[in-house]
Amino acid sequence: MLLASLALAADLAIVNATLLPVSGPTVPKGTLLVRDGKIAAVGANVTVPAGVEVVDAGGRYLMPGIIDVHSHMGVYPWPGGTAHGDGNEMVEPFTPRAWAGDAFDIEDPAIPRARAGGVTSIQVLPGSGNLIGGRSLTVKLRPSRTLDGMAFEGAPPGIKMAIGENPKRVYQSENKQEDQIMTRMGEYAAFRAEFQRALDYRTARARANPPPKDLDLEVLLEVIDDKLRVNLHCYRTHDILAFYRIADEFGFKVWALHHALEAYKIRDVIKAHGSMVATFADWWGFKLEAWDAIPENAVLTSQAGIPSVIKSDSASHIQRMNLEAAKMVRLGMTEIDALESITLDAARVMGVEARVGTLEVGKDADLALFDKHPFDAYSKCDMTWIDGVRVYDRSTEGVPDGVR
Amino acid sequence: MASVSRRSFLAGTAALALTRRAEAGEELVLSNARLLVGDGTELRGGVRVRDGVITEVGPTVTGGVDMAGGVLWPGIYDGGTSLGLWEIDQEAGTRDELETSDAITPHARVVDAYNPRSQVIPVARLGGVLGALVMPGTGTLVPGQAAWMRTLGDTVQDTALTESAGVVFTLGAGAEGESPGSPKSRMGVAMKLRDLFDANPPPPPAAEGAKPKKGAEPPKPPTGLQLALHRVLRRETRALFLAQRASDIDLMLDLVESYQLDAMLVGGAEAHLLASRLALAKIPVLFGPVTTQPDGWDTLNARYDAAARLHLAGVRFAFRSGSTHNNRTLNEEAGIAVGYGLPYGAAIAALSGNAPSWWGLKVGQLKPGYEGSLVWSDGDPLQALTRTLGIWMRGSAVPLRSRQTELFERYKSLK
Numbered sequence: 001m002l003l004a005s006l007a008l009a010a011d012l013a014i015v016n017a018t019l020l021p022v023s024g025p026t027v028p029k030g031t032l033l034v035r036d037g038k039i040a041a042v043g044a045n046v047t048v049p050a051g052v053e054v055v056d057a058g059g060r061y062l063m064p065g066i067i068d069v070h071s072h073m074g075v076y077p078w079p080g081g082t083a084h085g086d087g088n089e090m091v092e093p094f095t096p097r098a099w100a101g102d103a104f105d106i107e108d109p110a111i112p113r114a115r116a117g118g119v120t121s122i123q124v125l126p127g128s129g130n131l132i133g134g135r136s137l138t139v140k141l142r143p144s145r146t147l148d149g150m151a152f153e154g155a156p157p158g159i160k161m162a163i164g165e166n167p168k169r170v171y172q173s174e175n176k177q178e179d180q181i182m183t184r185m186g187e188y189a190a191f192r193a194e195f196q197r198a199l200d201y202r203t204a205r206a207r208a209n210p211p212p213k214d215l216d217l218e219v220l221l222e223v224i225d226d227k228l229r230v231n232l233h234c235y236r237t238h239d240i241l242a243f244y245r246i247a248d249e250f251g252f253k254v255w256a257l258h259h260a261l262e263a264y265k266i267r268d269v270i271k272a273h274g275s276m277v278a279t280f281a282d283w284w285g286f287k288l289e290a291w292d293a294i295p296e297n298a299v300l301t302s303q304a305g306i307p308s309v310i311k312s313d314s315a316s317h318i319q320r321m322n323l324e325a326a327k328m329v330r331l332g333m334t335e336i337d338a339l340e341s342i343t344l345d346a347a348r349v350m351g352v353e354a355r356v357g358t359l360e361v362g363k364d365a366d367l368a369l370f371d372k373h374p375f376d377a378y379s380k381c382d383m384t385w386i387d388g389v390r391v392y393d394r395s396t397e398g399v400p401d402g403v404r
Numbered sequence: 405m406a407s408v409s410r411r412s413f414l415a416g417t418a419a420l421a422l423t424r425r426a427e428a429g430e431e432l433v434l435s436n437a438r439l440l441v442g443d444g445t446e447l448r449g450g451v452r453v454r455d456g457v458i459t460e461v462g463p464t465v466t467g468g469v470d471m472a473g474g475v476l477w478p479g480i481y482d483g484g485t486s487l488g489l490w491e492i493d494q495e496a497g498t499r500d501e502l503e504t505s506d507a508i509t510p511h512a513r514v515v516d517a518y519n520p521r522s523q524v525i526p527v528a529r530l531g532g533v534l535g536a537l538v539m540p541g542t543g544t545l546v547p548g549q550a551a552w553m554r555t556l557g558d559t560v561q562d563t564a565l566t567e568s569a570g571v572v573f574t575l576g577a578g579a580e581g582e583s584p585g586s587p588k589s590r591m592g593v594a595m596k597l598r599d600l601f602d603a604n605p606p607p608p609p610a611a612e613g614a615k616p617k618k619g620a621e622p623p624k625p626p627t628g629l630q631l632a633l634h635r636v637l638r639r640e641t642r643a644l645f646l647a648q649r650a651s652d653i654d655l656m657l658d659l660v661e662s663y664q665l666d667a668m669l670v671g672g673a674e675a676h677l678l679a680s681r682l683a684l685a686k687i688p689v690l691f692g693p694v695t696t697q698p699d700g701w702d703t704l705n706a707r708y709d710a711a712a713r714l715h716l717a718g719v720r721f722a723f724r725s726g727s728t729h730n731n732r733t734l735n736e737e738a739g740i741a742v743g744y745g746l747p748y749g750a751a752i753a754a755l756s757g758n759a760p761s762w763w764g765l766k767v768g769q770l771k772p773g774y775e776g777s778l779v780w781s782d783g784d785p786l787q788a789l790t791r792t793l794g795i796w797m798r799g800s801a802v803p804l805r806s807r808q809t810e811l812f813e814r815y816k817s818l819k
Binding site: 323 | 491492493494495524527695697698699700701704705706707708709728729730732733736739740742743744784786787788789790791808809811812815816818
């Protein structure tokens with residue numbers, strides 16, 4: 001296998017495609033031209049230059065590559081087991097110095113299967129056992145033997161935080177002598193103390209004889225300065241409101257609410273704060289804080305003007321995010337909004353919306369070709385391109401078997 | 405006119421919904437529909453239901469409620485779930501799917517724990533699940549007896565289609581739990597199951613009820629555990645083997661032959677590797693989930709086209725969700741199987757009619773003599789875009805309400 005960074009994109013024309021640009025209405029018989037890995041032209045009236053590789057889509061559906069803002073691929077690689085649990089550094093409630101990229105297994109066999117589902121970019125998050133689990137990793141799913149080969153150059157950094165049931169369950173263990181957290185009160189008190197520690201550290205660092213560099217507190221200062229996008233694992237309204245109080249006190253923005261199964265109840269408050277919402281289509285009931293989930297959650301937050309994303313949180317569901325988004329249409333979302341929920345809005349959560357998420361001239365040629373409309377239950381992704389390089393072809397690869 | 409039987413059930417947190425059984429002589433007529441019969445065939449026309457039972461199906465049925473060309477179908481009969489036993493995963497007090505006091509409890513019956521007022525059930529029903537093979541959970545070797553349940557009823561007796569649908573035996577890593585007597589390896593699984601069958605042979609029919617000889621100690625009455633095993637060994641009830649890995653399915657085939665069991669396979673992620681042997685042994689498979697991934701050591705050969713492969717090999721199978729809260733997405737699973745080569749009719753049959761028919765239950769098919777339980781949708785029920793427009797169970801309309809719809813109504817506009 002070539003190192004992905006060395007794979008050069010040949011110029012390419014995909015003709016006779018039903019284009020789902022997301023940025024605009026469907027184009028029935030369209031052409032998309034790729035030059036130097038970028039979309040060079042797209043629409044009904046595109047002239048194909050001589051000499052470029054031509055893919056005749058035969059009426060199949062071409063959409064932007066699917067984007068998943070909440071993946072644990074690579075940090076919980078397959079096959080699952082104790083030796084592969086690398087997503088939750090649960091030794092203390094705050095581990096902002098940890099980075100998902102350091103654990104990311106680029107050979108996770110789930111990755112080729114996600115590519116076969118038309119997924120081109122993901123945000124890999126640490127788990128939700130800690131109040132702050134660590135920083136996220138944004139990658140393109142290029143076949144590669146190195147992490148550099150998968151890098152989404154220029155993607156802004158993010159961080160994972162968690163509130164509610166999970167951290168207190170982890171830290172109320174009788175085995176933990178230190179760092180015990182029994183209640184939600186304890187969680188938010190711990191957040192306040194930790195952010196205050198970061199501010200005190202900044203003051204101290206400005207003095208003569210500053211304390212040595214603290215990698216955790218350096219990261220927290222980036223949060224307070226809005227240099228790190230906060231991806232908050234949350235479910236319930238009162239948890240979201242409690243965390244907003246802390247964010248307001250310390251002056252940072254909560255960039256995206258993940259799961260957020262009760263977001264629909266306080267969508268006005270969320271809109272006012274400016275958070276985006278990344279939620280499940282219809283998972284529910286796995287814990288008490290997921291008991292009030294309704295499948296219309298993303299429909300209602302989307303209608304309230306909040307960028308609303310359907311995410312997988314699953315190496316299985318990531319392979320058919322098109323079908324998860326399709327359910328939103330049944331429940332009242334427009335088709336464009338539902339397509340956005342797995343493309344453009346997802347790109348917004350990852351801060352890469354200028355690069356990917358629509359079929360627009362100048363954007364990266366990250367593309368997925370479906371044999372039927374991607375919201376059709378029987379549809380399958382036939383081909384996937386990243387930066388104009390074909391990274392999946394069903395006719396030759398079938399479904400990658402997922403075995404190491 | 406017979407008296408009207410009215411019963412109440414809790415559909416949500418606040419609302420008390422009334423459901424009713426069809427009156428004697430009462431007729432329900434639904435017409436102008438595309439009928440998915442549930443056995444793989446299709447018809448046009450309507451369905452006539454009298455006293456809660458289907459009396460006529462097809463183009464001869466006219467009048468009544470106009471289905472406006474939509475689809476009428478029998479709904480989903482989930483071939484394996486813990487619905488009604490399990491409310492919230494992380495709240496142990498709401499879970500009764502697994503008796504862990506001992507690894508071997510063939511006399512534990514899910515029907516004794518089933519809660520017909522579970523708030524999860526209306527969510528499943530609105531997703532088109534009208535019946536389910538409710539099974540004990542995974543984690544012990546012999547977790548107990550499954551039961552076929554409807555998804556509507558006030559009492560367990562009224563809800564049950566059959567109170568005991570077989571004894572579950574767990575093969576593979578799922579049997580290696582912490583309960584007393586649990587095996588710790590696959591060797592132990594096989595050893596303990598053989599020991600169990602060998603140590604509890606059913607007495608010959610003549611011996612039962614025969615008077616003991618004078619002076620002899622009267623035989624001890626068999627225990628509940630023994631009675632349950634006797635029924636399995638006499639083929640009076642089914643042995644339901646939960647297994648994913650091919651080698652575990654191989655063990656099942658060996659046990660079935662050695663002890664001449666009336667068996668079914670549950671799960672079967674790797675069943676496609678032994679498809680011809682399963683077909684030859686005529687062992688049906690409660691297969692699924694379709695989307696089982698090669699994400700663990702027991703399912704490394706899971707494939708999206710496994711259902712299509714079982715079908716091609718002539719294995720009888722039905723879909724199983726293996727999920728409590730999300731079995732309403734079993735139609736999507738069936739759609740994926742179709743996308744990967746399973747014929748549409750076979751998918752509908754595996755979703756509706758197949759599994760109940762193996763127990764002789766008159767549900768899951770739109771045929772005279774079957775229960776008048778139907779789902780009306782505005783299109784292909786396997787499509788995510790299709791809406792459910794109406795549900796009838798045993799001839800009576802069921803309100804399309806659940807805790808989730810009530811939350812939606814409460815918050816659809818913010819006050």
